[in-house]
Amino acid sequence: MGIKQLKDPIYGYVKIDSNIFTNIIDTACFQRLRNIRQTSYGPLYSAALHNRFTHSIGVYHLGIIAISAIEKVVPKGIEEATFSNFCIKYKRLFSLACLLHDVGHAPFSHSGEAFYILPKPDELYARMIGEVGDERFEKDASSYHAKSKAAAPHEIMSVIIALERFKEFFQTAEQKAFLARCITGYKYQNIEDEEINLQNCIISSLNSSLIDVDRLDYLIRDSAVTGFESVSIDYIRLLNSLLIVYDEKDKKYEVAYGKGAISIIENVIFAHDAERKWIQNHPVVLYEHYLVQCAIRTVNAHYISDTKKSLFCVEALTQEGCDFGDNRHISLLCDDDIIYLAKNVYPNDLTNEYFSRKDRRHPVWKSEAEYRALFDRKLGDESLDELEEDFSSIEKFLNLKADEPIINEITLQLCKDELTEAEQQDLGPDQETTISGYKTRIKWMECLKSFSESVGIEFDYVLIGANKFKSGFMKEELMEIPIYFPNLGETKRFGHVVTALSSSRKRDKFFYLYYQRRDKPLEIGKITSHIKRALV
Amino acid sequence: MCIFIGIEELVANALIELLEKTKEREVTLDKLCEYGAVVVRVLNKKGDEAALVLSRDKTNELVANYADLFEFKDYPDGTSAIALKENVTADILRAQFRVYLPLDVLLAFKNAESVRALGV
Numbered sequence: 194m195g196i197k198q199l200k201d202p203i204y205g206y207v208k209i210d211s212n213i214f215t216n217i218i219d220t221a222c223f224q225r226l227r228n229i230r231q232t233s234y235g236p237l238y239s240a241a242l243h244n245r246f247t248h249s250i251g252v253y254h255l256g257i258i259a260i261s262a263i264e265k266v267v268p269k270g271i272e273e274a275t276f277s278n279f280c281i282k283y284k285r286l287f288s289l290a291c292l293l294h295d296v297g298h299a300p301f302s303h304s305g306e307a308f309y310i311l312p313k314p315d316e317l318y319a320r321m322i323g324e325v326g327d328e329r330f331e332k333d334a335s336s337y338h339a340k341s342k343a344a345a346p347h348e349i350m351s352v353i354i355a356l357e358r359f360k361e362f363f364q365t366a367e368q369k370a371f372l373a374r375c376i377t378g379y380k381y382q383n384i385e386d387e388e389i390n391l392q393n394c395i396i397s398s399l400n401s402s403l404i405d406v407d408r409l410d411y412l413i414r415d416s417a418v419t420g421f422e423s424v425s426i427d428y429i430r431l432l433n434s435l436l437i438v439y440d441e442k443d444k445k446y447e448v449a450y451g452k453g454a455i456s457i458i459e460n461v462i463f464a465h466d467a468e469r470k471w472i473q474n475h476p477v478v479l480y481e482h483y484l485v486q487c488a489i490r491t492v493n494a495h496y497i498s499d500t501k502k503s504l505f506c507v508e509a510l511t512q513e514g515c516d517f518g519d520n521r522h523i524s525l526l527c528d529d530d531i532i533y534l535a536k537n538v539y540p541n542d543l544t545n546e547y548f549s550r551k552d553r554r555h556p557v558w559k560s561e562a563e564y565r566a567l568f569d570r571k572l573g574d575e576s577l578d579e580l581e582e583d584f585s586s587i588e589k590f591l592n593l594k595a596d597e598p599i600i601n602e603i604t605l606q607l608c609k610d611e612l613t614e615a616e617q618q619d620l621g622p623d624q625e626t627t628i629s630g631y632k633t634r635i636k637w638m639e640c641l642k643s644f645s646e647s648v649g650i651e652f653d654y655v656l657i658g659a660n661k662f663k664s665g666f667m668k669e670e671l672m673e674i675p676i677y678f679p680n681l682g683e684t685k686r687f688g689h690v691v692t693a694l695s696s697s698r699k700r701d702k703f704f705y706l707y708y709q710r711r712d713k714p715l716e717i718g719k720i721t722s723h724i725k726r727a728l729v
Numbered sequence: 730m731c732i733f734i735g736i737e738e739l740v741a742n743a744l745i746e747l748l749e750k751t752k753e754r755e756v757t758l759d760k761l762c763e764y765g766a767v768v769v770r771v772l773n774k775k776g777d778e779a780a781l782v783l784s785r786d787k788t789n790e791l792v793a794n795y796a797d798l799f800e801f802k803d804y805p806d807g808t809s810a811i812a813l814k815e816n817v818t819a820d821i822l823r824a825q826f827r828v829y830l831p832l833d834v835l836l837a838f839k840n841a842e843s844v845r846a847l848g849v
Contacts, residue, residue, distance in 0.1 A: 310781075338783075339759055341761065341783045620835070626828050627827065627828070627830075630828035663793075
């Protein structure tokens with residue numbers, strides 16, 4: 194079996210067997226990932242141009258390191274030959290799962306994936322079950338769905354694409370099911386034997402709530418590509434410490450880290466915290482995500498209403514593609530298609546704003562810290578709660594109701610019209626809350642309107658809610674990570690050996706308010722004073 | 730117009746209906762999914778494209794963000810449910826999860842056909 198190499202700027206040479214290279218990586222289906230941007234960080238970090246292709250290769254590489262480490266240490270209670278056979282059977286499958294885990298990702302990655310579930314949400318799930326064709330997988334998947342813990346739409350789509358397009362690599366039902374389990378994270382629910390238990394261990398190495406090879410690659414890659422200064426993650430030391438241990442209490446095998454990895458686990462959490470806090474929650478990035486979603490929503494809505502078919506269907510992701518009612522053929526759906534359609538076929542003010550940075554709305558305050566400095570102490574908890582709830586109500590209402598979720602004359606009138614309609618209906622116990630809700634929204638919209646008139650700017654605002662930062666150190670799952678101490682011959686939980694940070698905070702949401710700057714920069718003090726007066 | 734209904738809206742509105750009509754303080758996840766499917770159908774009939782957002786990430790967020798209101802319960806027979814914490818009333822849920830609903834979405838949550846899916 195020949196080997197080919199790809200040079201990756203982070204990991205150096207990534208070795209891949211020629212068969213996988215030719216029959217997966219070089220196919221149109223996989224090459225599509227070159228045109229799916231990994232993040233929406235571009236407006237903040239202009240070099241953030243990396244794509245799902247490089248990320249998938251990176252995860253493949255880390256997956257090989259992880260499984261190679263795991264196979265070196267025979268878990269207690271398992272025969273060496275048995276474990277060796279298990280690793281031979283699943284190593285290649287696991288590496289393929291790592292390579293293909295994002296093969297079904299939507300244009301603009303997470304901004305687009307919600308649209309996979311329109312117009313018939315169950316279809317995607319049913320298609321995945323059909324492709325896998327394994328009763329036990331269906332039962333376990335159903336159990337996850339029943340608990341509202343379904344895999345993300347892009348994960349389901351990736352299983353479908355991987356099994357439909359790369360059949361020769363997954364010939365038995367067992368192989369298909371394992372691939373599907375790795376990508377979706379659907380572990381076996383009933384563990385009746387060692388092999389099933391060990392499979393669950395391998396599955397969690399790609400799909401876990403805390404640390405897995407997917408997250409590791411994107412944390413390292415996002416930092417390296419953007420230039421964002423983050424902590425260094427010694428991924429080699431971390432992954433080489435992986436082993437499978439037996440938990441006497443729960444009577445099952447699980448993946449553990451060697452004690453030498455404790456500091457690196459902390460670094461992973463630090464890095465993830467930093468990315469979430471300073472990049473993902475940055476108002477410019479949030480606004481980019483908002484514009485992209487509006488553009489996709491506009492474009493896709495035209496397709497659904499005209500053709501009853503979502504642009505975000507399985508067929509549109511393939512090389513064969515799909516015909517749509519507007520005499521358009523779409524294949525290998527990627528960012529460029531959405532950009533073309535938004536720019537040339539279905540433009541509107543919001544899509545135009547995506548393309549012209551100069552015309553973008555600006556955030557009134559630019560960070561959670563600034564928001565807190567402006568509002569937190571001066572208003573008092575109760576008033577601030579009221580403000581945040583009211584603005585959250587406006588944001589949610591507009592997202593559910595308005596084609597363009599902007600606070601302006603149109604949506605103000607929409608609220609007034611719906612208030613009139615609500616007053617004429619008998620809503621029973623909901624009458625008071627509903628009427629009060631509309632009146633509150635109208636009050637705040639009128640407040641912003643009067644402010645705009647007083648300073649001579651447009652009555653035109655966008656509200657985007659943001660989550661107040663919660664560190665990954667507060668996650669329960671972190672406390673449960675098993676750490677193996679070879680000198681003690683014992684496994685301890687991370688939470689028992691590392692001091693946990695904890696804090697409690699009553700309110701966990703805040704918001705950004707964006708306005709049309711044009712040539713009139715806003716004095717931040719003026720608008721915040723106006724808002725505070727309205728509260729009082 | 731595409732309407733995405735999140736798990737928190739689905740859970741809260743289901744529990745409002747159950748609490749007020751049957752005094753039940755929890756909803757099984759099976760019933761929740763059925764309820765959601767009917768709500769979507771009701772909205773689709775009115776010409777809106779609606780979908781439920783019930784992925785694992787969103788469900789985990791529900792537990793994290795609204796821990797003061799809801800809790801998960803797992804039963805020995807394998808069923809799971811979301812229950813209201815003590816002292817949480819329909820009015821509390823209403824103030825938080827119905828106050829912002831557009832009229833058509835509110836009516837879909839209250840629709841007789843939707844509520845029947847909850848076993849009421």
